[in-house]
Amino acid sequence: MAEDDKSHLTLRDVSEASGVSEMTVSRVLRNRGDVSAKTRARVLEAARRLGYVPNKIAGALASNRVNLVGVVIPSLSNFVFPDVLTEISRGLEETPLQPVFGTSHYDLEIEEKVIYEMLSWRPSGLIVAGLEHTDAARAMMRNCGVPVVEIMDVDGSPVDANVGISHRRAGRDMARTILAAGYRRIAYMGTVKAEDYRAAKRLEGFEQALAEAGIRFEMREHYAGGSDFRKGREMAEAVLARAPEVDFIYCSNDMIGAGAMLHCLEAGIDVPGRLGLAGFNGIDLLEGLPRRLTSMDACRAEIGAAAARIVAARALGEGDEPQRIEFAPRLIHGETLRSR
Numbered sequence: 001m002a003e004d005d006k007s008h009l010t011l012r013d014v015s016e017a018s019g020v021s022e023m024t025v026s027r028v029l030r031n032r033g034d035v036s037a038k039t040r041a042r043v044l045e046a047a048r049r050l051g052y053v054p055n056k057i058a059g060a061l062a063s064n065r066v067n068l069v070g071v072v073i074p075s076l077s078n079f080v081f082p083d084v085l086t087e088i089s090r091g092l093e094e095t096p097l098q099p100v101f102g103t104s105h106y107d108l109e110i111e112e113k114v115i116y117e118m119l120s121w122r123p124s125g126l127i128v129a130g131l132e133h134t135d136a137a138r139a140m141m142r143n144c145g146v147p148v149v150e151i152m153d154v155d156g157s158p159v160d161a162n163v164g165i166s167h168r169r170a171g172r173d174m175a176r177t178i179l180a181a182g183y184r185r186i187a188y189m190g191t192v193k194a195e196d197y198r199a200a201k202r203l204e205g206f207e208q209a210l211a212e213a214g215i216r217f218e219m220r221e222h223y224a225g226g227s228d229f230r231k232g233r234e235m236a237e238a239v240l241a242r243a244p245e246v247d248f249i250y251c252s253n254d255m256i257g258a259g260a261m262l263h264c265l266e267a268g269i270d271v272p273g274r275l276g277l278a279g280f281n282g283i284d285l286l287e288g289l290p291r292r293l294t295s296m297d298a299c300r301a302e303i304g305a306a307a308a309r310i311v312a313a314r315a316l317g318e319g320d321e322p323q324r325i326e327f328a329p330r331l332i333h334g335e336t337l338r339s340r
Contacts, residue, residue, distance in 0.1 A: 009050055009051065009052045009053075011025050011026060011029075013050060013052065014043065014046050014047050014050060014052050017046035017049070017050055018042045018045075018046035018047075019042070020039060020042070020043060024039065024043065025043050025047075028040050028043040029043070029047065029054045030054075031096075065122050065123070065124050065146070066121060066122055066123060066124065067097050067098060068098055068099075068100050068121060068124060069088075069092060069100070069123055069125040069127060069308075069311050069315075070099075070100055070102065070119070070121075070123045070125070070126045070127070071088055071099050071101045071102070071126075071127045072101075072102050072111060072114050072115060072127070072128045072129065073085070073101065073102075073103055073104070073129045074103065074104050074105065074106045074111075074129055074130070074195075075103060075105065075106065076101075077226060078227075079255070079281070079283050079285060080281055080283075080300060081129070081300075083300040083301055083304065084129075084151070084152075084300050084301075084303060085304065086301075086304065087300075087301045087302075087303075087304030087305040087308065088127060088305075088307060088308045089308075090304075090305070091305050091307075091308025091309055092308050092312060095312045095316060096316075097124055097125070097311070097312060097316075099127075100118070100123075102114035102117070102118060106195040106196060107195065108132065108133060108134050108137070108195065109134065111128075111133060111134070111137060112133070112134045112136050112137040112140075115128065115133075115137050115140055116137075116140060119140055119141075123146060124146055124147075124315040125146050125147040125311035125314070125315045126141065126144065126146060126147070126148045126149070126311075127148075127149045127150075127151060127307050127308075127311060128141070128148065128149070128150050128151070129151055129152050130150065130151075130152060130153055130197060130198070131150050131154075131155070131156035131157065131158060131197075132156070132195075132197045133159075138159055141159045141160065146315065147160065147161060147311050147314040147315055148160040148161065149161040149163060149307045149310050149311055150162050150163075151163045151164055151304070151307050152164045152198060152298075152303060153166075153197070153201070154166050154326045155167055155201050158324070161310050161314075161321075161324065162323070162324045162325070163306045163307050163310065163324075163325045163326075163327075164299075164303055164325075165299055165303075165326065165327050165328070165329045166201075166205075166326065167198045167199075167201035167202045167205065168201045168202070168204055168205035168208075169205060169328075169329060170202050170205065170280065170298070170329040171201065171203060171205025171207075171208075171209070172205040172206065172208060172209040173205075173296070173331065174202075174206060174250065174280075174296055174331070175206040175207075175208075175209035175210050176209050177331060177337070178248055178276065178337070179209070179210075181272075181276065181337055181338045181339070182338060183248035183276050183338075184215060185218050185245050185246050185247045185248065186210065186215065186217055186218060186246070186247070186248045186249075186250060187217060187219045187220065187221065187239050187243060187246045187248070187249050187250070188203065188206075188217050188219075188220045188221070188249070188250050188251075188252075189220075189222075189223070189232070189236070189239065189249055189250070189251045189252065189256055189260065190220075190222060190251065190252030190253075190256070191222065191223060191224070191252055196252075199252045199253070199280075202252070202280060203252070206250060218243050218246050219239060219242065219243045219246070221235045221238060221239050223256070227252075227253050227255035228255055228259065229255065229258055229259035229262060230259060231255075231256060231259060232255060232256040232257060232259015232260045232262070232263070233259040233260065233262055234259075235256065235259070235260065236249060236259065236260035236263040236264065237263050240267075240275075247274070247275055247276065248275065248276040248277070249275065249276075249277050249278075250278050251277065251278065251279045251280070252279075252280060253279055253280050253281055254279035254280060254281045254282070254283045254286055254293055254295050255279075255283070256279065257277055257279025257280075257293050257294075257295070257336075258279065258286050258293055260277050261277050261289065261290075261291060261293055261336060262289075264277070265290055265291070271291065271335075271336050272294075272335070272336050272337050272338045276294070276336055276337050276338060277293060277294065277336040277337075278293070278294040278295060278296075278334075278336065278337060279293050279294070279295045279296075280295055280296050280298065281295060281296070281297075281298050282295045282296060282297035282298065282330075282332050283295075291334070291335040291336060292332070292334040292335045292336075293332075293334050293335075293336050294332060294333060294334035294335075294336045294337040295334060296329045296330065296331055297329060297330040298329060299327035299329065299330070302327050303327065306321075306325050309321050310322075310323070310325075
């Protein structure tokens with residue numbers, strides 16, 4: 001075949017190149033039927049050499065499914081989700097299933113459209129971050145006929161399977177740890193995004209634990225948009241200028257917390273003696289900073305791996321997996337919190 005010939009390769013081309021029938025080629029490429037290892041290797045080598053890609057849509061017409069797993073997350077720029085996606089991909093490597101990714105930008109209407117498009121391809125499974133969705137999205141997931149795993153959060157009612165942590169528990173545990181270390185004048189720095197449901201649940205749990213101890217926030221500082229060091233630095237400077245009595249700043253995530261730490265170190269503020277700091281997520285990227293930020297490990301890798309196992313087991317009929325898995329968030333004490 002000429003190098004510039006753009007016509008589609010067919011089973012016949014692979015058949016002629018490998019010297020076996022089109023039926024045998026079809027069996028090899030669909031991994032069906034009794035074909036000798038030698039013949040299988042010859043067909044696969046010919047297909048690879050030719051650059052032949054089988055038409056999965058045609059196969060899906062018979063099975064009504066393609067070997068794709070839709071994965072919907074809020075953001076690719078958030079440092080949290082690449083770890084989750086990596087483990088989902090790794091967990092599906094030894095299966096015929098392939099993940100395809102879509103982002104919602106923390107917008108439930110966009111998420112609904114992404115879910116609609118993914119399900120229109122009749123995937124073998126769906127993994128979606130979070131438990132909050134539009135009514136239409138929930139209806140689609142409930143009636144799609146494939147495994148659906150909602151991940152990252154267990155504080156709510158899942159459509160099907162569910163893997164994650166309790167963000168309310170994460171907030172409560174962090175507040176109790178901070179109080180146990182002797183801090184009492186506590187401020188909060190976090191996003192104003194109404195759609196960041198998990199951050200809102202952590203804040204709810206945190207405030208609940210403070211209330212149990214008879215304590216309220218000294219002040220709150222909110223930001224819009226993405227998280228970065230610059231915002232954390234600016235917000236910490238503003239908080240301490242307006243409320244110099246604050247002895248601890250609880251941040252909605254590690255990026256804001258790390259920015260606050262850099263401001264304090266530059267300003268000569270004793271951390272953690274004069275001021276304690278904590279974030280959330282346990283991001284490895286921050287390991288190179290002057291001090292390790294106190295944080296909470298959100299079990300991202302474990303969540304991604306478990307979601308992949310559930311989808312693969314149910315889609316391929318290869319065993320039973322628990323349909324609800326709750327991981328316990330783990331405290332990372334760090335160097336920005338006084339020892340008890």
